Amino acid sequence: MKFSDPIKIALRSLRAAKLRFFLTVLGVVIGVAAVILVMSIGASAQALILSQVEKVGSNLVGILPGASEENGPPASAMGIVTTTLKNGDLKALRQKANVPDLVAASGYVSGSAVVESSGESFVTSYQGVSPDAVSIENMEVSEGRFFFLEEEEDLSRVAVLGSTRADELFPNGGALGSTLVIKDIPFRVVGVLAARGSSTFSNPDNLVYVPLATAQKTLLGIDYLNFARAKIDDTSHIDRAMEDIATLLRDRHDLEDGEESDFSVRSTAQALEVLGNVTNVLTYFLTAIASISLLVGGIGIMNSMLIAVNQRIREVGLRKAVGARPRHIMTQFLIESAFIAGLGGAAGVAFGILVAYLASVIIPRLGYEWEFIVPVSSVLIGLAVSLSVGFVFGLFPAWRASRIPPIEALRYE
Amino acid sequence: MPLISVKDLCKTYENEGVRTSVLHDVSFSVEKGEFVAIMGPSGSGKSTLMHILGLLERSDCGTYLLDGRNATELSDDELAGLRNRRIGFVFQAFNLLPKTTVEENVELPLLYDEDPTERNGKRVAAALEAVGMTHRAKYFSGQLSGGEKQRVAIARALVNDPDIVFADEPTGNLDSKSGLQVMKILQQLNDAGRTVILVTHETLTAEHAKRILRVADGRIVGDEPVTNRRIARDGEVTLK
Known part of the structure; x- marks a missing residue:
């Protein structure tokens, strides 16, 4: 058996069941496209939000009353009135x-x-x-x-x-x-x-x-x-200035060493970071939801392969009669499902990028500065997940097919 | 040493708790180059016997020596290897792969050959030539008539140059003219030195062989040479 033979066998089988093959691929295409689209739109939305914040200026420092955690918002941002920042501080x-x-x-x-x-x-x-x-x-x-x-x-x-x-x-x-x-x-x-x-x-x-x-x-x-x-x-002086401001205000507010500050000093850069974190979480969340459709695509593969196994019991029997070993049958079905998933993954990536591109054409007409961004990670994730989905969900049907005894298969009507 | 030697073979099926004994105490041997018809009414166990001889199924007891090797002791993979290289099958229902070309169907056993050194398209071409189907090489299996399908199936059985060809009711689904063509090819194969084992319930078909093993109720009830052997010639003899 040559290296290319299992592939030849699998492709000939797929060719013999074009409609089933097409529909199963479609399921994977939709799943992968959804992942690509969500990740792309998430990245673009993030860029939009960050660019709007950046418009405010990257050399600004905000001084807010009340203490805060390093990356959390200060109390004043939550609507709690804090009165520790006075006009004298400003002067x-x-x-x-x-x-x-x-x-x-x-x-x-x-x-x-x-x-x-x-x-x-x-x-x-x-x-x-x-x-x-x-x-x-x-x-x-x-x-x-x-x-x-x-x-x-x-x-x-x-x-x-x-x-x-x-x-x-x-x-x-x-x-x-x-x-x-x-x-x-x-x-x-x-x-x-x-x-x-x-x-x-x-x-x-x-x-x-x-x-x-x-x-x-x-x-x-x-x-x-x-x-x-x-x-x-200058932007390069932001850290130094923030330190000076903190020292000044701590001194003015009579804070002892080790005592918590009753104000917060924030730069636009920090705000960007916080916003970046928020939009990242949102993107991950949406990606997880989109991944469900990939899972459904995977179950589609399993379903389709199980149907294929049942439809082709006689064929499997014949293959065994002419000398196919269980592992040959297993390989054939696995290659078939991996091929479905791989093709679906590639088409899904292309389709997802296309829709993301269309979005980048339409959204600017609604008045937003929308960048067309396709994260490389989304393409890799889409392809890797779809291939493993094809493999994992193809495993069970392939194993079932390989277990069919040759004579059962030939007798099956 | 006989090519096939079976002793005290038995086979029992269990279906939803009901045990059916299909073969018992079957013993005989076949020499290389014989043309044996296994004959019997339906349900006599002749097909099961052929499946065991063809290594598609294992017997429950007894021994089966194929060319001196004890087949009952071989692993599934070893049986698959023997089926691939030493045995060719022709089935009543042809069992060609659908939506696949004639060539590709014939090539199938070669794809599962673990040692593909001597393989090439020539073997497919030679097998198609032997059954007179070269002109249909690029056709899809669904485009062929029944007789043509069976000839392609025979080409597939031949492509790996097997020692034994098993034919299970090969004429059962064919009109008499096509059936005759198939019998003619099997006789030619036998004339060329190949061992042919034919399973049939029709006396006329069985008489194309050189020896008839009669099976009834899972036992061998007769074993005699064909005295007045029929030779298949196009248009001269009808099968039915």
């Missing part, structure tokens, strides 16, 4: 001697309130920020100006509008110089921002910006910051 951060790499820092507070303009009222979110927010958030003022640090310090009642909010509050234009009433307190509009586009988590174009201290004292009646953001001069 100290801005002093060059404390954090030499820091170029801008802003505190953030936010709330929502009924805002009236020219007799109409809207429920609107507002944010109290420092003038440094312009540089931190890459804001662009399209009309007028942003407010000054002095205006923040003397609690000026001035406001800057996000582009969408300006259109809504002043549909006929003329926002600049008009008066807004927030919580019955009049604010003068000094500027309108250019549109920035929504990011994953919020739409800054809908906000009303007021000076930080004004928001704290006049609108919210608080003396703490929801959080602060600092811009660092």
Whole structure:
């Protein structure tokens, strides 16, 4: 028996049962394609989320009140109000001697309130920020100006509008110089921002910006910051700056050595990592679900091979009569199922990539920046799993076939 | 030394608790180059006897020496090897692989030959030539008539150059003309020195052999040479 003979035997058998062969392959194709598709779309979605976060800037550091685990979110991110971060901390951060790499820092507070303009009222979110927010958030003022640090310090009642909010509050234009009433307190509009586009988590174009201290004292009646953001001069200085910030704040908060910090300092890079972890888990989860269809494909192979064994009892008997040994029969059926699985795997990879590509053509038309990504791992997993599925699920039918006694087989009607 | 020598063979089947004795105390021998017809009515045990002689089935007791080797002591793999190289089968129902070409059907035993050194397409061609089926080599088995199918089956039985050809009711599914052709080929094989063992229930068919073993109720009840042997010639003799 030549090396190629078992393959020749198996292929001739498959050729003799084309429809069954095609349908079984189809089952594997769907399973593998589902795995490829899910892994590809997961990778693309991850890239989308990460790119949106990166838009915020990779040289930003967030300072959040409350302690947190290394990779978990701080308490404030869960909606728990923590009041440990104060305006004094912000001022100290801005002093060059404390954090030499820091170029801008802003505190953030936010709330929502009924805002009236020219007799109409809207429920609107507002944010109290420092003038440094312009540089931190890459804001662009399209009309007028942003407010000054002095205006923040003397609690000026001035406001800057996000582009969408300006259109809504002043549909006929003329926002600049008009008066807004927030919580019955009049604010003068000094500027309108250019549109920035929504990011994953919020739409800054809908906000009303007021000076930080004004928001704290006049609108919210608080003396703490929801959080602060600092811009660092260079990405390579982020770690050093974060350390400086932590040292400064620990000192200001009178924390002893070994005592847990009552604030958290986070970089965008860390946020990316956390988000990356979350989307990874999601992708694995979806892949596991898609793998179920591969399993079903495998059971399809077993089913089809068992039918084949039953249909071909006479054939097996004949093969044994002319000298086939049990292992020849076993090999033949195993090669058949491995071939079904291998072909299904290859076609499934191609089909999955095709659908992922189509998705990458369609999704951008819905307004998302969608990259076409096919992880190499997904192709390897798809092929490896389908081949082993073919082997494992082919084993039992092949073994059954090899056990058929030659004479039983020839007698079988 | 006889090619086939059996002594006190017996075989019992058990089917859903019912034991049926199919063969008992069967003893005889066949020399190389003989043409033996095993004859008997259906249910007499003749097919079972052929299956045991053809190493498709094991007897429950007795001894079977094939060319001096005790077949009852051989492993399944060794039996498969002997079937492959020393035995050719022709079945009543042809048992060709469906949707497979004539050539590929004939090649089948060669694919299971553990020692393929002398194998080549020439052997397939020679076997098809011997049964006059060269012109149908590329046809699929389903495209052939019954007589052609049986000739292909004979070519398959010949391709490994076996010592013995077993034919189990080879004419049973054929019209008399085709049956005659098949008998003619078997006689030619025997004339060329091959041992042929034919199983049939038809006297006319059996009379193409040189010796008839009569089987009834699982025993050998007669063993005599054919005195007035029929020679199959195209169009001269009918089988039925």
